[in-house]
Amino acid sequence: MYNNNGIPKKHLLSAQLDLSKFSQEQFRPATDEEKRQQDVMSKSTTFFKDGMRKLFKNPLAVISIILLAIIIITIIVAPMIVPYSYEEILSVDGKRDKGAKNLAPFEYSKMEQKYIDEGGERFPHIFGTDEQCRDYFIRVIYGTRISLLIGFFASIIVLIIGMIYGSISGYIGGKVDLIMMRIVDIIYSLPDMLIIILLSVVLNETLKFKSGTLLARLGTNMVSLFIVFGLLYWVGLARLIRGQILSIKENEYILAARTIGAKPGRIIRKHILPNCLSVIIISTALQIPSAIFTESFLSFCGIGVKAPMPSLGSLANNARAGLQSYPYKLVFPAVMICLIVLSLNLIGDGLRDAFDPKLKR
Amino acid sequence: MVKYVIKRVLLAILTVLIICAITFFTMHAIPGGPFNREKALSESTIKALNERYGLDKPLVEQFFLYMKGLLHGDFGVSLKNGRNISDIIGESFPISAKLGISAMVVALFFGTLFGSLAALMRNKLPDRIIVFFSTLFTAVPSFVLATLLLLVFCIKLNWFPVWSPTTQNYVLPVIALSAYPMAYITRLSKTSMLDALSQDYIRTARAKGVSKTKMIFKHALRNSLIPVITYAGPQIAYIITGSMVVETIFTIGGLGGKFISGITNRDYTLIMATTIFLATLMVIANLICDLLYKLVDPRIKYE
Numbered sequence: 001m002y003n004n005n006g007i008p009k010k011h012l013l014s015a016q017l018d019l020s021k022f023s024q025e026q027f028r029p030a031t032d033e034e035k036r037q038q039d040v041m042s043k044s045t046t047f048f049k050d051g052m053r054k055l056f057k058n059p060l061a062v063i064s065i066i067l068l069a070i071i072i073i074t075i076i077v078a079p080m081i082v083p084y085s086y087e088e089i090l091s092v093d094g095k096r097d098k099g100a101k102n103l104a105p106f107e108y109s110k111m112e113q114k115y116i117d118e119g120g121e122r123f124p125h126i127f128g129t130d131e132q133c134r135d136y137f138i139r140v141i142y143g144t145r146i147s148l149l150i151g152f153f154a155s156i157i158v159l160i161i162g163m164i165y166g167s168i169s170g171y172i173g174g175k176v177d178l179i180m181m182r183i184v185d186i187i188y189s190l191p192d193m194l195i196i197i198l199l200s201v202v203l204n205e206t207l208k209f210k211s212g213t214l215l216a217r218l219g220t221n222m223v224s225l226f227i228v229f230g231l232l233y234w235v236g237l238a239r240l241i242r243g244q245i246l247s248i249k250e251n252e253y254i255l256a257a258r259t260i261g262a263k264p265g266r267i268i269r270k271h272i273l274p275n276c277l278s279v280i281i282i283s284t285a286l287q288i289p290s291a292i293f294t295e296s297f298l299s300f301c302g303i304g305v306k307a308p309m310p311s312l313g314s315l316a317n318n319a320r321a322g323l324q325s326y327p328y329k330l331v332f333p334a335v336m337i338c339l340i341v342l343s344l345n346l347i348g349d350g351l352r353d354a355f356d357p358k359l360k361r
Numbered sequence: 362m363v364k365y366v367i368k369r370v371l372l373a374i375l376t377v378l379i380i381c382a383i384t385f386f387t388m389h390a391i392p393g394g395p396f397n398r399e400k401a402l403s404e405s406t407i408k409a410l411n412e413r414y415g416l417d418k419p420l421v422e423q424f425f426l427y428m429k430g431l432l433h434g435d436f437g438v439s440l441k442n443g444r445n446i447s448d449i450i451g452e453s454f455p456i457s458a459k460l461g462i463s464a465m466v467v468a469l470f471f472g473t474l475f476g477s478l479a480a481l482m483r484n485k486l487p488d489r490i491i492v493f494f495s496t497l498f499t500a501v502p503s504f505v506l507a508t509l510l511l512l513v514f515c516i517k518l519n520w521f522p523v524w525s526p527t528t529q530n531y532v533l534p535v536i537a538l539s540a541y542p543m544a545y546i547t548r549l550s551k552t553s554m555l556d557a558l559s560q561d562y563i564r565t566a567r568a569k570g571v572s573k574t575k576m577i578f579k580h581a582l583r584n585s586l587i588p589v590i591t592y593a594g595p596q597i598a599y600i601i602t603g604s605m606v607v608e609t610i611f612t613i614g615g616l617g618g619k620f621i622s623g624i625t626n627r628d629y630t631l632i633m634a635t636t637i638f639l640a641t642l643m644v645i646a647n648l649i650c651d652l653l654y655k656l657v658d659p660r661i662k663y664e
Contacts, residue, residue: 189376191643193602194636195383201624201632202387293502300504300606302625316505320610323512330512334505342500 047277054354061350064343071340075145083123084135086142087308092122096133102326103129127332131322140332143310147292148340150222150311154229154291155284161230162237163280167268169238170245181242188235196228196294200303203227222305225295233291237283244276278355285348289341296337312337366652373648380640381431385424388633436634441626446634449619454638457608457615461600463531464538468596471539472546473589477582479547480554491547498544503603507537507610523612538607542596549592553585560584587658594650598643 010018045053055061079085089096092111103109105128112122127136169180203224248254249272257267273280296313298304305311312333319329411417418426430437436446479491498506510533514520521530557563558581566576605617612618616635623631 185372186376186379189372189644189647190380190383191598191601191640193598194640194643195380197620197624198384198387198632198636201627202391205391289500296502297504297602297606300502301621313502313504316502316508320508323508324516327512330505330508334502334509337502337505338497338500341502342497345496345500 047274051278051281051351051355055350058350058353060346061354064346064350067339067343068347071144071336071343072148075141075148078141079138082126082135082138082141084138086134086139086310088134090129090133090135092120101129101133102131102322104326105328128326128328130318130329136329136332139310139315140312140336143312143315143333144336144340146222146305146309146311147295147313147337150225150295151288151292151340151344154226154233154295155287157226157230158234158237158287158291159280159284162234163241163273165234166238166241167245167272170242171249171264171268171272173246173249177242181239184235184238187232188239190232192232193294193297195232196225196298197301197303199228199231200224200298204303221298221303225298225304229291229294233287237280237287240279240283241276244279245272248272248275281355282348282352285344285351289344289348292337292341292344362655365655369648369651373644376644377641380644381428381637382424384633384636384640385427386420388629389420389423391629431637436638437630439628439631441628441631446631449631450616450635450638453614453616453619456613457604457617460531460534460538460608460613460615461597461604463535464542464600464604465593465597467535468539468542468546468600469589469593472543473550473582473586475543476547476550477554477577477585479551480558480585481577483555491551495544495547498540499548501540503537503541504606504610506540507534507607510537511610534607534611534613537610538600538603541603542599546589546592546596550585550589553588554581557581557585587654590650590654590657594647597646597650601639601643 010016010020084090090109092115103125105126106124107128108116108122108124116122125135125137127140130136130139165180165184169177169184200221204220207220207223245268254267254271257271262270292312295304295311296316299311299313300317302317304314315333316330316337319326319333323330408417427437434447436450438444439446439449475491475495479488482488511523514533515523521533563576563580566580571580601617604615605621607613608615608618609621616639620632620635620639622628623635
């Protein structure tokens with residue numbers, strides 16, 4: 001079986017290389033030094049890790065992330081520390097405190113001052129109180145919670161619908177794609193803000209929920225806001241993803257997956273969507289501030305969240321009534337909106353630069 | 362080109378029709394008729410009223426009657442004060458149009474000016490200041506800016522009179538309305554200007570010895586304006602919705618303010634009519650921008 005120099009003999013009909021023509025010298029094991037050349041010095045990075053690394057090198061994005069983290073921690077922790085609730089009308093020792101109307105930040109009403117002088121303890125009203133004797137700080141905190149939640153969930157709804165619609169349309173192609181994209185074209189050309197206002201007005205009147213359920217607590221306005229987002233806002237993302245898929249679909253690995261019999265659903269999930277991850281991440285990040293903007297606009301028009309529940313937009317709108325005497329009531333929610341939207345915008349820009357250098361503008 | 366124009370016009374008409382249908386049918390899905398008052402009317406009165414306004418007919422027939430009315434410029438009657446809506450639109454739209462067009466012009470002019478300046482002085486102090494403010498103003502909602510401007514310049518400093526039909530001062534509303542589009546256009550034109558400046562034809566022009574002003578105005582600026590046109594369409598939509606808020610805050614009797622007061626008063630016919638009117642306006646504006654874009658830049662293929 002072996003030649004005299006220890007190399008396997010070649011079969012007569014085999015098409016393999018004839019090893020007997022090589023000398024033993026060429027088959028000696030690699031030295032340690034040669035082996036070291038193959039060593040992987042750094043850990044291999046994934047697409048996600050690489051993008052994150054670039055993101056954390058962008059100072060503006062890092063500052064925004066820190067700012068947003070502080071805001072999120074505050075809105076989670078503050079309700080545990082502050083002993084008031086957002087709809088609670090202030091009272092001292094079980095008696096309604098009628099003098100606690102429109103207090104300035106860190107001011108106590110007469111009743112509270114008397115109570116403190118007698119040795120009682122009272123948590124300060126950090127942002128003062130509103131015209132209905134409610135602690136304003138906790139209302140701003142809850143308003144921020146609501147606004148952020150709306151932004152977050154609205155983007156998730158948009159993401160899910162847009163992703164499914166876009167990937168089906170892009171993957172199947174042909175006539176189906178044509179029809180699906182015509183529908184998108186038409187929805188895209190509808191003036192979204194007007195339709196949102198219209199639908200909110202109508203849904204407010206038509207939707208009725210059983211009291212006590214989660215939907216009723218959210219209020220019809222919020223639910224209608226989500227419905228509207230689900231109906232209208234996904235088209236932009238659907239278009240983006242379809243475009244991505246059209247180009248990704250032509251790659252060889254898709255062909256390979258198809259050849260070994262993978263089903264379309266699996267190909268979309270395992271091979272195509274991970275490759276449009278950058279587009280998905282970026283557009284979702286930029287969707288959140290736009291949803292917050294829309295919500296605050298609707299709340300300002302009086303068709304936002306339901307009355308005792310505050311949102312940043314409705315707080316700013318209510319503050320307009322006593323603007324001359326209590327301008328700080330507008331300033332707090334307004335600054336909050338600006339900070340959130342600004343930091344989300346900057347994070348979105350940072351993500352775009354980090355994950356998709358081609359899109360960089 | 363002709364085929365593209367026809368296709369776009371047809372799509373625009375279809376969009377307007379769909380908007381009319383959505384508006385009409387959703388508004389009619391609201392429970393309760395227009396004559397449900399706190400004081401109950403007698404049944405025969407309601408019947409007579411329904412017949413008078415054609416409300417006893419099937420909904421689809423009502424829709425076609427409404428559409429027929431729209432084509433003749435008849436928007437129906439306001440539920441709250443019984444006035445003709447076409448009259449309301451007729452008197453309030455010119456104010457809104459004046460406000461909106463001035464805001465648009467201001468935003469386009471200063472936006473491209475600041476954007477080009479920032480691009481030409483890249484990484485210098487003016488660039489940084491412009492970038493800072495344009496980033497900041499894309500995060501300020503128009504109602505916050507409008508309220509603050511009103512508070513500071515009208516009430517505290519008294520530089521501008523508060524709006525009334527006799528003292529019409531457009532300065533503050535225009536600033537409030539144009540801030541966001543201006544910031545956006547600044548960012549947009551900065552990038553497109555940078556893009557244009559790095560093109561080969563600029564190098565050729567410089568090699569030929571073209572003066573700097575001529576190079577900027579004749580070669581770079583013209584080309585950098587093209588992407589701005591695409592953005593002008595959505596901008597008009599923003600200005601229309603933004604004007605609602607700004608007009609409400611400055612108590613200007615424009616169409617946007619009327620729309621918001623229609624929402625608070627639950628004046629359904631007014632909401633319906635203004636929605637259709639404004640939406641048609643937006644669709645037409647978008648159509649014009651699209652066609653203009655294709656006309657200006659021959660490099661773009663017609664789909």
